[in-house]
Amino acid sequence: MTKALLIDVTKCTGCRGCQVACKQWNELPGEKTSVSTTWTNPKQLSAYTWTHVDFREVPNGAGHPSWNFVHKRCFHCLEPACVSACPVGALQKTDEVPVTYDVSRCIGCRYCMVACPFDIPKFTWDSAQPVIAKCTFCADRLADGQEPACAKTCTTNAIQFGERDQLIVEAQARIQATPARYVNYIYGKDEAGGTSVMYLSGVPFDRLGFKSDISHEPYPARTWEALSKIPWEVLGVAAVMSGTWWIIQRREKYAAINTSKKAKR
Ligand code: SF4
Ligand code: SF4
Numbered sequence: 685m686t687k688a689l690l691i692d693v694t695k696c697t698g699c700r701g702c703q704v705a706c707k708q709w710n711e712l713p714g715e716k717t718s719v720s721t722t723w724t725n726p727k728q729l730s731a732y733t734w735t736h737v738d739f740r741e742v743p744n745g746a747g748h749p750s751w752n753f754v755h756k757r758c759f760h761c762l763e764p765a766c767v768s769a770c771p772v773g774a775l776q777k778t779d780e781v782p783v784t785y786d787v788s789r790c791i792g793c794r795y796c797m798v799a800c801p802f803d804i805p806k807f808t809w810d811s812a813q814p815v816i817a818k819c820t821f822c823a824d825r826l827a828d829g830q831e832p833a834c835a836k837t838c839t840t841n842a843i844q845f846g847e848r849d850q851l852i853v854e855a856q857a858r859i860q861a862t863p864a865r866y867v868n869y870i871y872g873k874d875e876a877g878g879t880s881v882m883y884l885s886g887v888p889f890d891r892l893g894f895k896s897d898i899s900h901e902p903y904p905a906r907t908w909e910a911l912s913k914i915p916w917e918v919l920g921v922a923a924v925m926s927g928t929w930w931i932i933q934r935r936e937k938y939a940a941i942n943t944s945k946k947a948k949r
């Protein structure tokens with residue numbers, strides 16, 4: 685059974701409670717922003733903003749545009765391209781838990797940024813030792829039997845946590861019960877072979893900034909095709925970093941074994 689989130693854009697009031705809860709739980713710093721007419725603040729995802737609420741005004745031709753607040757973040761693909769691209773296993777996927785991330789293993793090669801079809805992983809460019817950062821699906825909370833912080837805090841139940849199969853049944857039931865409220869599509873059910881973050885909307889998804897050209901086939905098979913387009917200098921640096929990481933890990937492993945042997949003498 686796979687845990688998932690169903691995000692119903694028609695229920696979101698744009699309160700940004702999920703943004704704040706994510707920052708608070710993951711101890712992410714605030715970012716310098718400015719007021720703008722987009723009603724979106726911060727304007728996009730970053731290494732320090734793992735979820736943000738996008739604002740999209742969609743004209744309907746009748747003089748009453750629809751206002752949409754869209755909670756955006758990592759989709760947690762069932763077969764993630766980022767995981768297959770990562771040379772050191774910093775990104776991991778199990779059947780039950782969405783894509784987890786171990787920052788201590790990341791060597792900053794940015795393969796995952798190239799591989800992700802949704803452009804989700806971000807880089808801590810301002811750090812002396814830059815690494816990748818993205819939504820973790822609050823894997824630490826899941827391990828403790830809790831739901832993700834963003835879902836827990838949502839007062840309108842626009843973000844619903846549960847088993848993926850059951851959430852798909854729930855989404856289909858909502859569309860069937862109120863067809864005038866929703867477009868007849870569940871974004872994420874099939875995209876990239878299926879994702880653990882799925883959406884319902886009252887307007888076509890491309891009007892909300894969702895990519896409409898995502899394949900319904902899993903992306904890992906395409907990963908190395910994408911990576912082959914990276915300039916060889918970048919790959920060379922990544923290979924050196926990967927090798928360095930392996931040597932350091934090996935040294936640490938043998939140092940630990942030697943310490944343990946000495947302690948036993
Ligand atoms: S959306 Fe991108 S970063 Fe997230 S799991 Fe899928 S491939 Fe990985
Ligand atoms: S930057 Fe490289 S090492 Fe870090 S998570 Fe992405 S693919 Fe893995």
Ligand code: SF4
Pocket residue numbers: 705706707709710734735757818819820821822832833834835
């Ligand atoms: S699942 Fe956790 S890390 Fe991901 S957006 Fe929600 S609160 Fe942030």
